[in-house]
Each structure stands twice: as structure tokens, then as C-alpha cells.
Amino acid sequence: DEPDRSWRGIQVDYSTAMPPRLFRQSGHLLDPLGCVAITHVQLDSPSWKAGLRAGSFISHVGRTRVENPLQFYRLVEGLDAQVRLVRRGEDRQDDLVLVPSQ
Numbered sequence: 103d104e105p106d107r108s109w110r111g112i113q114v115d116y117s118t119a120m121p122p123r124l125f126r127q128s129g130h131l132l133d134p135l136g137c138v139a140i141t142h143v144q145l146d147s148p149s150w151k152a153g154l155r156a157g158s159f160i161s162h163v164g165r166t167r168v169e170n171p172l173q174f175y176r177l178v179e180g181l182d183a184q185v186r187l188v189r190r191g192e193d194r195q196d197d198l199v200l201v202p203s204q
Contacts, residue, residue: 109178110185110201111147112154114138114171120157136169137161152201160187 107113117139137159143150160168163177164186178185187199 107175108144109149109175111144111149112140113142114160114174115141116170117159136167138168138171138174148202152199154187154189154199154201158189160189163187 115138117137119141120139140154140156140158140160143154143156160174162168163174166177168174168177185201187201189197189199
């Protein structure tokens with residue numbers, strides 16, 4: 103059973119799906135232990151309002167490391183409450199982002 107390919111306004115893909123030029127321009131570093139790339143954020147969605155943007159990376163859902171898109175969607179599937187994500191930002195620091203349900 104395939105999970106929904108969008109969650110609270112974001113879509114993710116493998117981190118390697120991001121064009122290499124984006125890494126050089128933004129200074130992003132891939133997390134060597136695994137992460138997913140945010141490829142799309144719907145305007146005014148809960149994820150947009152939480153500050154998530156395309157081109158960032160998510161390494162954790164709660165305390166669980168995320169290594170691929172299927173794992174990400176399975177981890178968030180059915181979650182109704184606020185969800186904690188760890189995002190790798192442009193400053194190469196990990197940020198805790200709380201994504202509300204609505």
C-alpha cells in the first residue's frame with residue numbers, strides 16, 4: 103500500500119534528486135547518515151507556515167532518522183498532531199521545525 107505522496111503541503115524526494123548546483127549555491131551539505139530533500143511546498147500550507155521551503159533537507163521525523171522518501175511518508179502517515187522535523191538549513195545547522203496539523 104503506497105502512502106500519499108504529499109504531506110501537509112510538502113513533497114520530498116531522495117536528497118540526490120536535488121541539482122548539484124543548488125548545493126554549491128546555498129552551501130547545503132548532505133547529511134551522510136541520510137535525509138530527504140523537500141522538492142515542493144504548497145503556499146499557505148501548514149508546512150509553508152512552519153518555514154519549510156523547497157531545497158531544504160529533512161533528516162528526522164521526531165527522533166527517527168529518515169533515509170528515503172518512502173520511509174518519510176510512512177513515518178508521517180496518519181499523524182494528526184504537531185510533528186517535529188529536523189531540517190538542515192542554509193547555515194549548515196540543524197533546526198527543529200514543528201509542523202502543525204492545519
